[in-house]
Ligand SMILES: Nc1ncnc2c1ncn2[C@@H]1O[C@H](COP(=O)(O)OP(=O)(O)OP(=O)(O)O)[C@@H](O)[C@H]1O
C-alpha cells in the first residue's frame with residue numbers, strides 16, 4: 001500500500017515536472033517568436049522594399065488601373081545622413097559668407113592657367129564640344145566630334161598646389177563673368193522669333209505668342225502667370241488635330257498638334273508607377289516612364305528652377321485622339337490585339353515592337369504625359385552639349401569620371417566652355433538629377449538663340465524615378481568632384497527642406513495634376529532622403545574647401 005502511494009506520488013511529481021518543462025519551453029518559444037515580430041516592426045530594422053513589379057508582368061497590368069498594382073507598403077523611417085541641426089548650421093554659414101566671396105588676389109601671380117590647356121587633337125575641325133541641335137534624328141552614338149584632350153600629360157602635371165590655384169581661378173573667372181553679365185536684360189523667345197512669327201501670324205496677340213513671351217533665357221515658364229495656367233489647360237484639354245511621330249530620340253514620342261499653334265509631346269504610359277528598373281537592366285535600356293516626366297516637372301518647379309518645359313498627365317482616347325489623327329506613317333503601326341484592344345508600336349530603336357506595343361486598356365483609354373514642344377531648329381537654335389559626366393552607354397566600358405577623382409580638374413575646370421554659368425548650371429542639374437534618380441543625362445540642352453547667358457533646359461526626364469529603394473550616389477559625381485555650388489540654389493534647397501520637399505511635391509501634384517498618385521509613397525520618401533544626402537555631400541565639400549571655396553555667386557537666381 002505504502003509502495004503504491006509512493007509510486008502514485010512520484011508519478012504525480014513526474015507529471016508536474018514534465019508539465020512545467022513543457023510549459024517553460026512553449027513559453028520561451030512563443031516569447032522568442034514575438035520578439036522576432038517585434039524586431040521586424042521596430043523602425044530601426046532594415047525596411048523591406050515593396051513588392052516590385054517585373055517588366056514583363058508590368059506590361060500585363062491594365063494601364064489606368066495600375067494604381068492597384070501598388071501594394072501599400074511603407075518604408076520605415078531611414079536613419080539620417082546629416083542632422084537637421086547641421087543643415088541649419090550650414091545655411092547660417094553660407095548666408096553669412098555670401099557677401100564675402102574669395103578675392104581674385106588669392107591667385108598666385110606666377111601661376112599660369114594656360115599651361116593646363118591641353119593640346120586639342122581633332123581629326124575633323126576646330127569645332128567645340130558643343131553643337132547646334134538640328135532636327136535630325138539623334139542616336140545614342142556621339143553625334144558631335146568631341147575633341148579629345150590629351151589628359152595623360154595633364155594628369156601628371158596637376159599637383160595639389162595647381163588644384164588649389166585652379167579653384168581660385170574658377171572663382172575669379174565666375175566673379176568676372178558675373179560682373180560682365182549682371183546687367184543683362186532678360187530676353188524672351190517671342191522677341192527673338194518676332195519677325196518670323198509676324199510673317200505667319202500678323203496678329204501677334206495669340207495665346208501661343210503670349211506663352212512664348214514668358215519663355216526667357218532664365219526659365220521656360222513663369223508659374224505665376226495666367227499664361228502658364230492657360231498652357232496647362234491647353235495641354236490637358238486641347239483638341240488634337242494631328243498625331244505624328246517625333247524622329248528624334250530612341251523611344252516612342254508622338255507630336256500632338258493642338259489648337260492655336262501649340263504642339264504637345266506625348267510620352268505614353270508604359271509601366272505602372274511602382275515599376276522599378278530591373279536589377280539586370282542598364283540605365284540605357286530602361287524604359288521611359290510618363291509618370292517620371294510628370295513628377296520631374298513638379299520637382300523642378302518646387303526647386304524653383306522652372307527649367308522643365310511644362311507638362312501634364314492626360315487621359316487620351318487611343319482611337320479618336322491618336323489613330324484617327326495619325327499621320328500615314330504612324331497609322332501603319334496600329335493594330336487590334338488578341339484582347340481586342342487598339343494598340344500601336346511606332347518606330348524607334350527601343351521598345352517599338354509588337355511585344356512592347358502601347359495599348360488602350362481598358363477600352364480605348366490611354367494615359368500619357370504631354371509636354372509643350374518649344375520652338376526648335378530652324379526657327380530657334382538649340383545647343384546640345386555632351387555632358388562631361390555622361391555614362392559610357394556600354395555594358396562593358398566605364399566612363400573616365402568613374403575612375404578618376406581628379407576628372408573635374410583635368411576635364412571641366414580647365415575647359416573654357418565652363419568658365420561661365422554653365423559650370424553651376426551643371427551642378428544644379430546634378431542636384432536635380434540626384435533627387436529624381438536620373439542616370440540618363442547624356443546631353444545638356446539650352447536655347448543658344450539666347451546667347452551665352454542662358455539656362456539649361458531640363459529636357460528628357462523619362463528615365464528618372466527608376467528606383468525608390470536605392471539612391472545612386474554616382475549622380476552626385478559632378479558635385480563631389482568639383483565641389484562648387486550656386487549660392488541661390490543652396491538657399492532655395494534650404495527653403496524647400498524646411499517646408500518638406502515631398503510634401504510640396506505631393507501638394508503640387510494633387511492640386512494641378514489630374515492623373516492620380518503620380519509618385520507612390522516610396523518615391524516621396526526617397527526624395528526627402530536624397531535631399532539630406534545632397535546636403536551631406538555639400539557639407540563634405542565645405543569641410544574640405546570652406547564655404548567660400550565651394551559656394552559661388554555667379555549672379556544667377
Ligand atoms: N519639349 C521639347 N521642346 C523642344 N524640343 C524637345 C522637347 N522635348 C524633346 N525635344 C527634342 O527632342 C529630342 C529627344 O527628346 P527626348 O530626349 O525626350 O527623347 P529620348 O527618346 O529620351 O531621346 P534620347 O534617347 O536621345 O535620350 C531632345 O533632345 C530635343 O532635341
Ligand SMILES: [Mn+2]
Pocket residue numbers: 249440460462
Ligand atoms: Mn532620353
